[in-house]
Amino acid sequence: MLVEKFFDHISNWSKFWFGLIFLGSIINELANQSGMFISVSSLYLWTYGLGAMIGLIAKFRGAWF
């Protein structure tokens, strides 16, 4: 039952988790390496938040593009 719920969650929210973790990590790394946002405090909140937002939009649109 719990396993089934877990699989359901994964298949329904996969785009959100991919956005948060995968895109968030990439955006965070690029932001750090660019040095343009050095003065922004808690930059990771913005970068991972942006990744999560892209993932959430893709989830509700049903497609990435």
Added chain:
Amino acid sequence: MVLINSKDVSSQFSFEKEKAIAKSFSQRFQWEMILIGIGQAMIWLSLWPLVINGIIPLWAGFCIASLCACFAYLPSHESQHGNYSRGNPKMRWLDSLVGHITLITLISPYEILRVTHMKHHAYTNDHEKDPDYLSAHSGSLLKTIKRAADGSSVSDYEKSLEVFANDKNFVNSYTKAIPIALLYRATLLTLVVIFPLETLLLWWMPAKIGTVYTVVFFAYLPHLGTSKGRYKDTRFWSHWMPRYINHSMQLHFIHHLHPGIGHYDEPKAIEALKPFLVERGVPGADQIPDKISYNPLIKIN
């Protein structure tokens, strides 16, 4: 006149004779494919320490990984058809081993690709039952590229689970592969937190490039403009690209007719079977050169 029905085909070109010729090309051990499959996976794996330790730059790693990804599918394809074990139950482990290892580069679970590919062969160009139908008949090359890049082709395979819900073997094999698909996803998401750009450029992007390459050359171009039927669902085609660059997919029709023929034996098999293919009206068969072995099949309009 194109002859379609077997009753219209003279006994000289009977299916039994065609099958006997094809069988003579379906015996050889496919060692090249094993070398390519395991080799590209090992090269891809070695890129990680080489890039992380700064021995080679990330951009070079990306180029090599993308090349590996383009070579990744074909060895698994031979596995899917059991072309390493050749019906020997004691050798089936080899099909499975090569199939699983070579697909790591493409982040794809072997069993899902195997069972959906078997359905593709059984129902080629059937808009409901062929899992590759939308990749092959999207309407344009750009649409096919987009579908492969955004993961729509993977969603097609998920839908086939509903289409073949009553096929116990299909469902069992498919569900058996789901934990592997999740393991791939978990590994990708763990690695990206630790090595963000390396994961992007050594695995995710190359896998996308390899998937687009595979879908375009294996699913789209060989089935473009074809219909249903054993001798009608795949075509002989040629274009500006030498066949060595696209895994000789101009010759993919022979694989649909006789999947047991090893990939590197297909040119010789086609030369031997050409009269049968022309007689049966395989699309484009009349344009097949008499000698294919070293012919790059280039056509510039």
